[in-house]
Amino acid sequence: MIAGAAADRVAPPGPGLGGRLREWAPAAGAFLGALAAWELLVRGLGLKQFILPSPVAIGAAVGQYLPELWAATSYTLVEILLGLMIGMVAGLLAGIVTARFGGFRESVLPFAIAANSVPIIAFAPIFNNWFGIDKQLSKAMIAAVICFFPVMINTVRGLTSASPAALELMRSYAASDAEVFRKVRIPAAMPFVFTALRVATTLATIGAIIGEYFGAPKVSLGQYIVTYSSYLNFERSWAAIVFACAIGIGLYVAVVLVERVVAPWTLERGGG
Amino acid sequence: MTVPQGGAAATPVRAPGGAGPVVDLRAVSKVFAAAGRGAVRPVEALAGIDLAIERGEFVSLIGPSGCGKSTLLRVIGDLTPATTGTVTVNGKAADRARRDRDYGMVFQAPVLFDWRTVQKNVELPLEIIGRPRGEREARAREMLDLVELAEFTGHHPWQLSGGMQQRVAIARALALDPAILLMDEPFGALDEMTRERMNLELLRIWERTGTTVVFVTHSIPEAVFLSTRVVVMSARPGRITDVVPVDLPRSRGVETRELERYFELVTRVRESLRGGEGAAGAPARVRAEGLSA
Numbered sequence: 001m002i003a004g005a006a007a008d009r010v011a012p013p014g015p016g017l018g019g020r021l022r023e024w025a026p027a028a029g030a031f032l033g034a035l036a037a038w039e040l041l042v043r044g045l046g047l048k049q050f051i052l053p054s055p056v057a058i059g060a061a062v063g064q065y066l067p068e069l070w071a072a073t074s075y076t077l078v079e080i081l082l083g084l085m086i087g088m089v090a091g092l093l094a095g096i097v098t099a100r101f102g103g104f105r106e107s108v109l110p111f112a113i114a115a116n117s118v119p120i121i122a123f124a125p126i127f128n129n130w131f132g133i134d135k136q137l138s139k140a141m142i143a144a145v146i147c148f149f150p151v152m153i154n155t156v157r158g159l160t161s162a163s164p165a166a167l168e169l170m171r172s173y174a175a176s177d178a179e180v181f182r183k184v185r186i187p188a189a190m191p192f193v194f195t196a197l198r199v200a201t202t203l204a205t206i207g208a209i210i211g212e213y214f215g216a217p218k219v220s221l222g223q224y225i226v227t228y229s230s231y232l233n234f235e236r237s238w239a240a241i242v243f244a245c246a247i248g249i250g251l252y253v254a255v256v257l258v259e260r261v262v263a264p265w266t267l268e269r270g271g272g
Numbered sequence: 273m274t275v276p277q278g279g280a281a282a283t284p285v286r287a288p289g290g291a292g293p294v295v296d297l298r299a300v301s302k303v304f305a306a307a308g309r310g311a312v313r314p315v316e317a318l319a320g321i322d323l324a325i326e327r328g329e330f331v332s333l334i335g336p337s338g339c340g341k342s343t344l345l346r347v348i349g350d351l352t353p354a355t356t357g358t359v360t361v362n363g364k365a366a367d368r369a370r371r372d373r374d375y376g377m378v379f380q381a382p383v384l385f386d387w388r389t390v391q392k393n394v395e396l397p398l399e400i401i402g403r404p405r406g407e408r409e410a411r412a413r414e415m416l417d418l419v420e421l422a423e424f425t426g427h428h429p430w431q432l433s434g435g436m437q438q439r440v441a442i443a444r445a446l447a448l449d450p451a452i453l454l455m456d457e458p459f460g461a462l463d464e465m466t467r468e469r470m471n472l473e474l475l476r477i478w479e480r481t482g483t484t485v486v487f488v489t490h491s492i493p494e495a496v497f498l499s500t501r502v503v504v505m506s507a508r509p510g511r512i513t514d515v516v517p518v519d520l521p522r523s524r525g526v527e528t529r530e531l532e533r534y535f536e537l538v539t540r541v542r543e544s545l546r547g548g549e550g551a552a553g554a555p556a557r558v559r560a561e562g563l564s565a
Contacts, residue, residue: 165383168351172377173400173448174370183396187387265386265428 095155340510
């Protein structure tokens with residue numbers, strides 16, 4: 001009797017390759033459609049390249065200047081990765097300390113939340129001054145500071161998100177604080193932390209590139225965009241923007257892949 | 273099974289015989305300090321609780337919302353300390369009993385961890401007490417077999433229905449073979465059909481394991497169907513107003529719910545609950561507050 005009742009809810013089968021393709025098809029179609037519309041619009045209206053270059057023109061620029069674009073991309077990517085690393089580690093550590101000690105939570109967290117709404121990018125020229133305008137470290141530090149606050153805040157929220165019942169359950173087993181932390185608080189924090197990390201990848205990319213706008217070697221993506229915009233050579237600016245987009249999307253996807261390995265339940269739950 | 277006669281309000285209720293009760297509460301009270309913005313005065317949640325529960329009993333705590341039945345359960349389980357009085361479990365102070373892992377807890381929510389499979393959820397308490405892997409796995413499988421979920425060991429909690437999740441929670445609570453199983457409205461969130469099935473299931477488990485159960489519920493039929501004794505409580509402050517021994521046949525099934533004696537006992541508990549509002553010795557003013565709240 002019970003077994004019969006049990007059979008009514010079993011695991012939904014995961015989507016196969018065909019299912020995946022069907023899931024992605026609408027998004028891919030919309031993207032290609034938008035590119036086509038863009039191309040037709042530019043040609044139809046006869047827009048000048050300095051207003052809006054066509055996708056084909058941008059594609060041509062990507063092909064033509066690939067070596068220097070690649071050099072600029074890898075230069076900027078190093079800044080972003082370094083910044084992400086510093087911001088993430090510092091944010092996680094600060095979050096753990098703040099979550100662990102109630103006093104910190106009450107005194108520090110409000111400031112962190114306030115700081116999170118400050119436009120940290122405004123400090124970019126000052127960071128350039130502190131860490132060297134021609135140094136990758138100055139942009140990495142901007143990226144790090146921008147990432148720090150969301151990672152820290154979400155870490156605190158995640159670590160304190162375990163339900164009172166879950167904590168009581170652990171109490172009924174006379175589990176130590178360390179066990180509660182390891183077996184309940186840390187796994188419970190995973191969805192929060194990964195949400196923050198996804199946001200952090202985008203913020204770090206923005207931080208580094210904007211930081212470069214205020215001064216950086218010519219070989220950086222930010223300076224590449226600024227330089228060729230000032231020459232009204234907009235295909236080349238757009239070509240660099242394509243690479244900047246690729247970095248942002250690539251890092252985002254990387255975080256999702258890591259999450260799938262480290263905390264698969266956060267994605268599977270709710271039928272993924 | 274010896275079942276004592278129900279005592280009147282505030283008289284100690286003790287089952288005779290045996291090597292001492294599993295749970296022994298004497299003059300227990302619980303006062304919550306006025307902490308929140310809403311609560312101006314301290315709240316007296318429990319007052320003058322005397323109750324002894326013998327090994328192998330199934331005791332239900334029933335009463336209106338706010339009568340402190342969940343608080344009483346949590347005091348027994350040392351999840352919250354009693355303000356006054358003594359709580360003895362298995363001959364020890366409650367916090368000693370908790371450290372000795374004498375309790376199995378089941379809450380209204382199953383409280384399963386999404387990051388663990390069904391099997392690993394049941395293994396959790398065994399991990400905490402440091403049992404080796406092989407023993408953990410065997411014991412968890414045995415418990416899942418007991419709640420008839422043997423083929424769901426590799427599933428994750430969110431893939432199971434509410435009733436199945438609660439059965440996993442019961443398997444986990446029994447994993448350490450606790451002296452006493454504390455259940456706080458475990459089937460309160462389930463639909464009526466599932467609930468009745470779970471009641472049968474729980475009785476079967478109780479008969480097989482012989483564990484002592486303290487069970488908090490809102491449902492009179494559920495309390496009568498499951499219990500060897502029903503403890504009736506009244507609100508503000510929470511007191512025991514009546515104890516109804518349930519003398520239904522020990523081996524119960526679907527047909528038990530159709531026995532005349534079953535209906536008599538349901539009526540008896542219902543009248544107790546109704547009478548309890550007046551018989552609790554609480555002043556009329558407090559009662560009026562209780563009704564408006």
